[in-house]
Amino acid sequence: MGSEEFERVREAFDTNWIAPLGPHVDGFESDLQEYTGVAHAAALSSGTAAIHLALINLGVQRGDYVLCQSFTFSGSANPIAYLGATPVFVDSEPDSWNMCPAALERAILDLQAQGKRAKVVIPVHLYGMPACMTAITEVARRHDLYIVEDAAEALGSTLDGKPCGSFGDISILSFNGNKIITTSGGGAMLSKRADWVQHARFLSTQARDTAPHYQHSQIGYNYRMSNVCAAIGRGQMTVLNDRVEARRRNHAYYEQSLSDLPGLSFLPEPDGCFSNRWLTCVLIDPEHSGGITRETVRLALDAQNIESRPLWKPMHMQPIFADAPYYGNGTSERLFMNGLCLPSGSNLSENDLQRVVKQIKTAYSNHD
Numbered sequence: 279m280g281s282e283e284f285e286r287v288r289e290a291f292d293t294n295w296i297a298p299l300g301p302h303v304d305g306f307e308s309d310l311q312e313y314t315g316v317a318h319a320a321a322l323s324s325g326t327a328a329i330h331l332a333l334i335n336l337g338v339q340r341g342d343y344v345l346c347q348s349f350t351f352s353g354s355a356n357p358i359a360y361l362g363a364t365p366v367f368v369d370s371e372p373d374s375w376n377m378c379p380a381a382l383e384r385a386i387l388d389l390q391a392q393g394k395r396a397k398v399v400i401p402v403h404l405y406g407m408p409a410c411m412t413a414i415t416e417v418a419r420r421h422d423l424y425i426v427e428d429a430a431e432a433l434g435s436t437l438d439g440k441p442c443g444s445f446g447d448i449s450i451l452s453f454n455g456n457k458i459i460t461t462s463g464g465g466a467m468l469s470k471r472a473d474w475v476q477h478a479r480f481l482s483t484q485a486r487d488t489a490p491h492y493q494h495s496q497i498g499y500n501y502r503m504s505n506v507c508a509a510i511g512r513g514q515m516t517v518l519n520d521r522v523e524a525r526r527r528n529h530a531y532y533e534q535s536l537s538d539l540p541g542l543s544f545l546p547e548p549d550g551c552f553s554n555r556w557l558t559c560v561l562i563d564p565e566h567s568g569g570i571t572r573e574t575v576r577l578a579l580d581a582q583n584i585e586s587r588p589l590w591k592p593m594h595m596q597p598i599f600a601d602a603p604y605y606g607n608g609t610s611e612r613l614f615m616n617g618l619c620l621p622s623g624s625n626l627s628e629n630d631l632q633r634v635v636k637q638i639k640t641a642y643s644n645h646d
């Protein structure tokens with residue numbers, strides 16, 4: 279937290295606006311609209327809730343197919359299952375680690391050959407790195423698919439100067455505790471379509487009809503963000519660019535200090551991309567590292583009480599989605615096998631970073 283957040287939370291208490299509505303909710307939505315340049319935003323209880331409401335808005339129903347990046351967090355895919363639709367998972371490409379446009383097209387054509395049609399595609403900007411949105415959008419438009427852009431990890435990133443969170447027909451953000459900025463828990467749905475965002479607000483507050491009594495003609499959800507959380511969010515927006523700078527500093531430090539270790543490489547930042555570098559991720563290829571694996575490094579760090587974590591386990595490898603169709607050629611599997619997220623908090627000191635680097639180098643030198 280910065281210094282602004284508590285002031286705004288105090289204001290919420292002083293004015294007794296504690297409910298899932300109030301001036302900070304409206305203000306946070308305006309802040310998000312301004313930052314992303316998207317005309318409309320609804321502040322919600324989580325990023326997962328935002329994807330759920332996005333899919334409902336786009337008419338996804340039982341029996342439908344939804345294309346989804348496999349290399350992601352389960353929050354991207356679970357809402358497909360909530361609706362009784364089938365997720366169709368698509369592999370990543372090796373430059374951005376995000377959805378491969380060629381694999382996407384293959385999936386669409388193969389579904390067509392089986393007489394099936396997907397309605398929606400969910401690309402993700404994983405670890406804050408923008409996906410190939412130009413190519414993905416071109417494929418989606420050609421096949422008449424809506425895009426739900428999962429920018430949960432990418433607030434503060436840009437592609438060709440345009441903010442992540444502004445590329446989808448509907449885009450979603452997360453403010454969960456681990457994200458680049460947080461409201462303790464929260465999310466948002468953004469779109470240039472006022473009617474979709476208005477409908478999300480309606481559904482997120484139990485779908486109350488206009489009447490003096492409580493009346494419901496549709497199933498609703500309790501998904502609205504509270505005024506207290508939105509107060510935190512407004513404060514966090516004032517430090518977002520500082521957080522991006524801090525995360526990019528972490529990444530630059532690790533890259534400078536570790537790049538010459540054999541077999542170790544970093545997630546690149548392709549041309550036109552500006553990543554918030556939410557987490558610093560490395561790949562350790564045992565064929566070029568003298569047999570050192572990401573587990574060698576993870577366990578060595580763990581023994582020093584330093585937490586690191588394998589990259590996201592692809593959705594098509596998850597027990598819960600074992601039966602879902604998958605189109606790929608091994609990229610996400612390889613990333614999961616060889617990848618590690620290094621400590622990446624915005625508040626890491628130079629000392630902390632030095633300590634992590636020293637332990638990784640020690641793990642390398644202890645190995646032979």
Ligand SMILES: *Cc1c(COP(=O)(O)O)cnc(C)c1O
Nearest residue numbers: 324325326351353354430452454
């Ligand atoms: C965090 C996250 C979500 C879900 O957001 P919550 O606010 O935790 O529900 C969705 N997709 C990705 C890629 C995420 O990292």
